Amino acid sequence: MNKQIDLSQLPTSILGKSTPEPLLFSFDRKSSAHAGSGAIPIKPNEFKPRFSSALSETVNISKNRCLYVHIPFCRVRCTYCNFFQHASSKQLVEDYFEALMIELEWKAKQPWTQAAPFHAVYIGGGTPTDLTATQIERLGKRIQQLFPLTTDCEMTLEGRINRFDDEMFDKSLEGGFNRFSFGVQSFNTKVRRAAKRLDDKEYVLNRIQELSHSDQAPIVVDLLYGLPFQTNEIWQQDLEDFLETGAHGVDLYQLIEMGGTPMKGLIEKGKLPEPASTEEKAYMYKYGVDFMNEHHLNRLSVNHWARDNRERSIYNSLAKTTAEVLPVGCGAGGNVGGVGIMQHRTLDGYIDSIKAGEMPIAMMTQSAASSDLYSMIKAGFDRGVLSRRLLLQHAPQDLFSYLMPLFLHWQKNGLVKVSNDYLSLTLAGEFWAVTLAQGVISALANVNVRAA
Known part of the structure; x- marks a missing residue:
């Protein structure tokens, strides 16, 4: 893992745009209500x-x-x-x-x-x-x-x-x-x-x-x-x-x-x-x-x-953090023991499984090795503050320092403020919080980030 991220390798969808009005024009649009993180399908x-x-x-x-x-x-x-x-x-x-x-x-x-x-x-x-x-x-x-x-x-x-x-x-x-x-x-x-x-x-x-x-x-x-x-x-x-x-x-x-x-x-x-x-x-x-x-x-x-x-x-x-969520019911989703679970979304599929004495699972995924880290990142952006200390709890590398070029780029663009060991969102950053969280996760996805 390099000491700091190379911004030249990142797309505009992560970097955002330099604009006098970051609240309005930093990114093209918000296309999702939640940031995602890589998971591997289970057969x-x-x-x-x-x-x-x-x-x-x-x-x-x-x-x-x-x-x-x-x-x-x-x-x-x-x-x-x-x-x-x-x-x-x-x-x-x-x-x-x-x-x-x-x-x-x-x-x-x-x-x-x-x-x-x-x-x-x-x-x-x-x-x-x-x-x-x-x-x-x-x-x-x-x-x-x-x-x-x-x-x-x-x-x-x-x-x-x-x-x-x-x-x-x-x-x-x-x-x-x-x-x-x-x-x-x-x-x-x-x-x-x-x-x-x-x-x-x-x-x-x-x-x-x-x-x-x-x-x-x-x-x-x-x-x-x-x-x-x-x-x-x-x-x-x-x-x-x-x-x-x-x-x-x-x-x-x-x-x-x-x-x-x-x-x-x-x-x-x-x-x-x-x-x-x-x-x-x-x-x-x-x-x-x-x-x-x-x-x-x-x-x-x-x-x-x-x-x-x-x-x-x-x-x-x-x-939104690392809590385990036990899902119950048709269409319920959750995560237990490192596996993500999505239950049958159709009533027939759900009720038939229950009648057969089977767990009504429609899809299951193995959480990514860095899923706890990604969850903590999403939670930090949801609160409006990301700290070095919390990142260190979930990865032995100093990711805060590694990501600093990106953070400083966002600060220049009016989305965040970097002070000591904290990244705080501006009003514009709060509006684009999901996009920023996804940007950090995507930026780390191609890096060898070991779980703590």
Whole structure:
């Protein structure tokens, strides 16, 4: 390994562009919501022995562990969503739920599972609140009965505000859920209708307000910026509306236009206006950051803020580092014992596997030798700070010094600030955080980086 990286060997996609306005023009566009890291596919005939081996381990396990349960149903497909799997129907949900309970029991009995407590549980989707109130309560209680959990384990239920009535809230609390994350995206009725979100502004605003003021558990809302019809004025009002609800936390995500979404088709047919450009989204992001600073919210990552310390966002923080995540359910993904797991995305494939007494694995990968290092890099950029000390924990080489030419290049371009042993992101760097993280990972991919 050379003492320092050779910038002449790096493409513009990593180096970025020198521009008077780095927030707007450092890179062409953000094309992914997450940075990737190389993993090697495992052959299907090895799925069972490899996973069984991982779940038999009780010694060499991560000190941070999470449980992810996937509910693959949605009543309506949002126009921007590329993850829609199944429309909700009562019988289909009931059949799936019973299969899910069986899988939970299987995985809870494994030696790996019982070897240490879980710090966070996340019920995601899809739309988990498309389950009945009774099913949600049963799911939460069963997880608590079967799995070792830390005394302060964060149990998050994700969902829509639509049909999330008092009975569902009360039964969720009875089930042990102590954090709720709602995909609001925008409070504006016109923007919501164009995105196929259910309910108008007044209902969503009032319901979030009621739940937040109940003080039963942290309420978190997701807001998207860059949606069709979402002008700067509407975005600014979305932020004011969030503040008015009293919700305990908020995520600000930019719209990533992905192929295959209904939105893309509607735009091509002229039925929806073009969403915001990258430059327009950059301004919206800046306004969001300034707004949160103005109102003194606590920043937990480059796109997540907490009103007070009740909102901790434990799952999101751990899942972005070296935590092991046990996946349960159709379409769930995770990683255990150095292998990545993606479960069957079709209901038939999932339920048939459960009925046959088999783990419902559709794809498995061997994590890259430097996967922990890459995870730490992604986590650092997500927090807005990368430190030499953390890099040294995962590689014996001084990668901070090795990457210094790239860091100084980015500093010259207005994306980062280098001070002593820390790389801090500027506002522009925060907007392009995923691109920068991917740039570091790609720059290291062709270098002989040994794991610590």
